[in-house]
Amino acid sequence: MNKKITINEIAKIANVSKTTVSRFLNQKFENMSQATKEKIERTIQEYDYQPNRQAQTLKTQSSLTIGISVADLSNLYTSRLLKGISQTFQDTNYQLLIMDADNHQEREINNIQVLLNENVDGIILQPLSHIPSQYQLLVDQGLPVIQVDRYVEPFTFPAIVSDNFQKSLEIADLVQAKQYEQILVLANQISGISSRMNRFDGLSNALTESNISVSLIEIDLDSDWHTKVMQFIEQPQKTAIFALNGQVLWEVVRFLQKNQIIYPKDVGLIGYDDDNFADLIQPGISVIKQNPHQIGQTAAKYLLDQLQNKTPMKPQNIRIAAELELRHSL
Amino acid sequence: MNKKITINEIAKIANVSKTTVSRFLNQKFENMSQATKEKIERTIQEYDYQPNRQAQTLKTQSSLTIGISVADLSNLYTSRLLKGISQTFQDTNYQLLIMDADNHQEREINNIQVLLNENVDGIILQPLSHIPSQYQLLVDQGLPVIQVDRYVEPFTFPAIVSDNFQKSLEIADLVQAKQYEQILVLANQISGISSRMNRFDGLSNALTESNISVSLIEIDLDSDWHTKVMQFIEQPQKTAIFALNGQVLWEVVRFLQKNQIIYPKDVGLIGYDDDNFADLIQPGISVIKQNPHQIGQTAAKYLLDQLQNKTPMKPQNIRIAAELELRHSL
DNA sequence: GTGAAAGCGCTAACAA
DNA sequence: TTGTTAGCGCTTTCAC
Secondary structure (H helix, E strand, O other), X not given: OOOOOOHHHHXXXXXXXXXXHHHHHOOOOOOOOHHHHHHHHHHHHHHOOOOOHHHHHXXXXXXXXXXXXXXXXXXXXXXXXXXXXXXXXOOOOOEEEEEEOOOOHHHHHHHHHHHHHOOOOEEEEOOOOOOHHHHHHHHHHOOOEEEEOOOOOOOOOOEEEEOHHHHHHHHHHHHHHOOOOEEXXXXXXXXXXXXXXXXXXXXXXXXXXXXXXEEEEEOOOOOOHHHHHHHHHHOOOOEEEEEOOHHHHHHHHHHHHHOOOXXXXXXXXXXXXXXXXXXXXXXXXXEEEOOHHHHHHHHHHHHXXXXXXXXXXXXXXXXXXXXXXXXXXO | OOOOOOHHHHHHHHOOOHHHHHHHHOOOOOOOOHHHHHHHHHHHHHHOOOOOHHHHHHHHOOOOEEEEEXXXXXXXXXXXXXXXXXXXXXXXOOEEEEEEOOOOXXXXXXXXXXXXXXXXXXXXXXXXXXXXXXXXXXXXXXXXXEEEOOOOOOOOOOEEEEOHHHHHHHHHHHHHHOOOXXXXXXXXXXXXXXXXXXXXXXHHHHHOOOOOEEEEEEOOOOOOHHHHHHHHHHOOOOEEEEEOOHHHHHHXXXXXXXXXXXXXXXXXXXXXXXXXXXXXXXXXXXXXEOOHHHHHHHHHHHHHHHHHHOOOOOOOEEEEOOEEEOOOOO
């Protein structure tokens, strides 16, 4: 067990005080002779000295660590989001403390407490809850916080999200142009998840004046969704299905394949594709592709900016354009 | 900015010394009166006190943090691996410090240095390099380290991996039974990546006595791989393609679809499917499904065990069975 | 059963 | 231009 060398020993070896070494570490060269500077540099090199982070944090109350809490670690959207964040912080001094809420609100609260307790300098949060009071402890801390993918209303922190509402307007246009008569929106529980609500609301709002009906089935809450979907498809009206996220889209495709329902003949199909797999499935499925990597990058950039300039950012929604890719299914 | 309450203030409020509070925090109740115990408990509750992690670490030299360095954060294999690790540590006091090497060796080295510098108590490593000397600094530290997905030879640390070699033996049997005459193995660079090498070696070894030829194309190193694959397919021999990981499998499927090459008629196809998407593609593709979640869990469990029992683990390979799912493509 | 005091490795105010 | 000193929040030895 290699005991690590400390600032004291470096100071002793270089024949200076530890203050001077500390000045060197923090690049305060204004009043330092070239000689001592070089002497310290050499010693640090030679002994491969790295300052102890905990001691630095304890003293300065700044951990140079960014806390992240994601809703669910195990999907590609999250991976790409994290990649974007990670790349942006790559060449800074910040470390990332990534925590998974695993879609449980208590875990998210716990994550936030742990992150605060680790004295993180900023937080990137993919919020699970839409109840602002849950995040009161973040507000109290006055820490820089950026939301990603979703936001909590009323706005307390800036949020980097996809242009969910806008994309649904485009889908509404399409659906009208193609003369569909009813739309079935399939989703995981949407209540409180701003991204999903925006996707649904965009469509409903745009079609409210039309005579196209919009229905919602939350497949994770409704064990009978298979039957209901079949009923919709069997009705005489021309029906389209809109899957609000990738996971749901693939479940629907599996279901349709199993029941030999052909799209777009028997039913129209469009959905979110966070896995970029839609082009592999024949016939091609029309999808909306988000850009989680850019969402992550953007969030990280804004956070970094706040950290460096100490200027608080006003709560606002920053939208990253998703991409509509039309194929044959709608 | 809510200044956090410290052990000193808790002590003052509870009318005891901070030593006693510290004893309480560390559950040293042997010589503590019920009265003080309750008094401290109440005060801690009331003020929502959480001990400062940096101070604890500085003092005890144990950070209660596990460092993780993954090869590439942005694929599902990694996500599921991390989920398995994360779930296992969920109910412990350990935090996870996750770092992405982004497939760059220098980054991995840097990650390791950062993790050591953060005084992590253990490391889970998906190694990028096969050169043991790169990891000498880990050996020197005497830290518990577990490798996942891949290993470095000669063995310095235990490794949790898929049964890559064994699965390739099964594939060799299949290929012989189906009377293929040549196998084209498609991969990303395999040199030094034990998992990929094991997959290739298993197949080659099993077929060395047969008259089935085995060829390798590393598609990320060979910009001309499309042409070469076409040449193989056009040969009179009955050909099968074996894609050594998910990403490669999907690239091959895209390529075959684009060129209207039909499997299994024109060419047999089997590959690793870490995304669990193969069942969506028609006709069904035969795949090997790994279990990264279980690999992560297992790695975390062994690490936790070492941490708690202070017993070093002997370097060994622990294999987690992958699953062969046969469909129509081979 | 409890507390005083030293010290983990660092930074920063102040002194020289 | 450099050093002395105090202290960040905690644990632990030793004393009572």
